[in-house]
Amino acid sequence: MKHAIYQMDVEVLDPATNRKKIREWAEYQIAETNPDTIVLPEMWNAGYALDQLEEAADQKLQPTYDFLSHLAWSYQVNIIGGSVANQQEDGIYNSNLVFNRKGEQVHQYDKMHLVPMLDEPKYLQGGNNRAELFELDHVKMGVVICYDLRFPELMRSLTLQGAEVIYVVAQWPAARRNHWTYLLHARAIENQCYIVSCNSSGECNGTQFAGESLVIDPLGELVADGPAQAEATIHAEVDLEKVRDTRKQIPVFESRVPKLYDNHWGKHDA
Numbered sequence: 572m573k574h575a576i577y578q579m580d581v582e583v584l585d586p587a588t589n590r591k592k593i594r595e596w597a598e599y600q601i602a603e604t605n606p607d608t609i610v611l612p613e614m615w616n617a618g619y620a621l622d623q624l625e626e627a628a629d630q631k632l633q634p635t636y637d638f639l640s641h642l643a644w645s646y647q648v649n650i651i652g653g654s655v656a657n658q659q660e661d662g663i664y665n666s667n668l669v670f671n672r673k674g675e676q677v678h679q680y681d682k683m684h685l686v687p688m689l690d691e692p693k694y695l696q697g698g699n700n701r702a703e704l705f706e707l708d709h710v711k712m713g714v715v716i717c718y719d720l721r722f723p724e725l726m727r728s729l730t731l732q733g734a735e736v737i738y739v740v741a742q743w744p745a746a747r748r749n750h751w752t753y754l755l756h757a758r759a760i761e762n763q764c765y766i767v768s769c770n771s772s773g774e775c776n777g778t779q780f781a782g783e784s785l786v787i788d789p790l791g792e793l794v795a796d797g798p799a800q801a802e803a804t805i806h807a808e809v810d811l812e813k814v815r816d817t818r819k820q821i822p823v824f825e826s827r828v829p830k831l832y833d834n835h836w837g838k839h840d841a
């Protein structure tokens with residue numbers, strides 16, 4: 572499965588410009604490299620101006636749904652739709668949508684872990700739904716949003732359900748870029764899956780985002796990487812045989828003894 576990943580400079584509080592940028596970028600990618608799947612970063616509609624999000628948030632996800640569904644259908648491409656500020660009756664959620672090549676929505680995930688260092692709990696609602704998988708082109712996949720990367724139990728629950736690829740969509744600050752790169756590698760190695768990440772590269776209210784969108788294989792080897800702090804496109808192919816081979820070579824999932832661990836991992840370990 573061929574990916575085109577948009578390490579994007581998001582225009583703060585300007586969803587129309589961001590949609591235009593994405594449409595033009597996607598048209599170019601389809602013509603030049605014909606990817607199976609395109610990947611967008613976190614909060615691409617509005618950026619990280621959390622105290623002004625109400626101006627730019629989607630009303631109940633409708634603008635993003637219409638835009639991404641049409642894009643996926645027009646170009647017959649799968650879309651991991653990063654995430655957007657999503658105004659609902661009880662507040663604003665940070666929501667991811669995924670579309671298949673027919674333009675059908677196959678997944679929604681509302682970011683469950685809110686970032687205290689960025690004051691997210693003051694401005695956003697945390698998602699309440701269990702983390703579930705979706706399928707694109709018959710591959711089982713999961714998606715998490717940025718700070719979620721710090722929670723190995725979330726990503727483990729996705730691999731225990733069968734994920735072979737996990738997407739990490741982000742606006743991860745440059746100030747903590749080491750955490751970003753080390754944690755992406757760790758999650759790939761411990762879960763023996765592909766990690767396909769898409770970070771943003773712009774700046775918002777004095778915070779510079781790291782870029783460095785990495786794609787890592789199930790052995791922890793770097794497949795592709797984006798530059799630090801600059802807008803870019805990353806191309807990367809994932810080979811699912813490698814997931815299966817790695818899990819045979821180092822059979823971590825068969826060696827687990829969940830009944831002996833503190834059992835805070837949720838229903839999949841029961």
Ligand SMILES: NC(=O)CCC(=O)C(=O)O
Pocket residue numbers: 613686688689716717718719721741742743744747750
């Ligand atoms: N947008 C985010 O979730 C940022 C996460 C972050 O800054 C961190 O985990 O560090």
